[in-house]
Amino acid sequence: MADVNHTHEIDVSTHIDADVECTIGELLSAYLDGELRVGELDLVVSHLNDCLECIAEFHDLKEARAAVRMMPMLQVPESAMPAAHYGPELSAFLDGELTADEQQMIVKHLQTCTDCLLELQDLDGARTAIRSLPGLEPPTPIAPRLPVHHQRTSLRRLGVAAAAVIGAILITFNMASSGPEPTAVDLDQLADQHNVRLSVEDGVSGVPVNAPGATP
């Protein structure tokens, strides 16, 4: 680090060549951004006292930075904001399949969102309608239970809790008059809506990825 300064002062001519730059150069952007590490600040400040090239570069960097910063924040088009509503989560909520945190999130949302509350009511109606169908004997041996199953026992209790919450919310909203009408529910349509939403919701990848192309 010590002879950085030295080398540069001796060979000022190489500075003009775009390929060869003063090694202090890279510190200049960090200096602008207040991001220098301990010990670097003195180095940069003293260097800027006598290196004309770096002073010029510093001004260039400052201008480039100002240029980017003066660009306005843009307005998000209405269409770009996804609806703040819950689709697939509502069914999972009814079935007690959400985590406690997710459940809390939904409950909070339902307190203010009539849309989701209505949908929840529909889903609940549909669910009741399906469950009231006469039970049939399974034709073949029952499919093996999925390993997920054992987790459900405790979650099922959440389902009960969810039902209680809905009840409470429905009462608050005083919607008993219109009441759910299970017979009128088009199950296929409901399922379709559901699938569409599911496909939109697909995939959270937390996997860090490297940018394509060359790395400096």
Place this chain on the structure above:
Amino acid sequence: MAEDRVPTWEDVARRYGRKIYTFAYRLTGNPDDASDLVQEVLLRVRKGLANYTPGSFEGWLWRITRNAFLDEVRKKKRRPTTQLPEDDRAIVGSTPSPDEVLASVRLSDDVQAALLKIPLEFRECVVLCDVVGLSYEEISSAIDAPVGTVRSRIHRGRKQLRGLLTWPM
């Protein structure tokens, strides 16, 4: 945003929607891609919030944003377009004269065009720093690279940018 509480999805959409959109727009120069990205990011945030543990919210959010951006780029199998923006709707506080508006849009277009000409790795760091306003540390966490790399990319990005900007400043 406070570090010790989990924001609601509505908070995030309200507070960061514009930033995410602007981030995407500055990287792609394309309003449709920017819209797609905002949607995708906000959906991912909604899913992710349930498991989010209070910490560096900015780091978390921009890591999601950045990953979503790269996924979109890969999915669409095309490089970020170099089309010129026609759509810089500035948010202006006081009412400037028409000339001022035009001049500022023109400047902004020039810078946007120049941004699109520098390598994506540099552009991304410059935008996270100067548009989004993240610290080097936060950028490092967002792009999953050492701070030294961030520093170097910002520097090189700015140098190239200045070389591309012809107007007197």
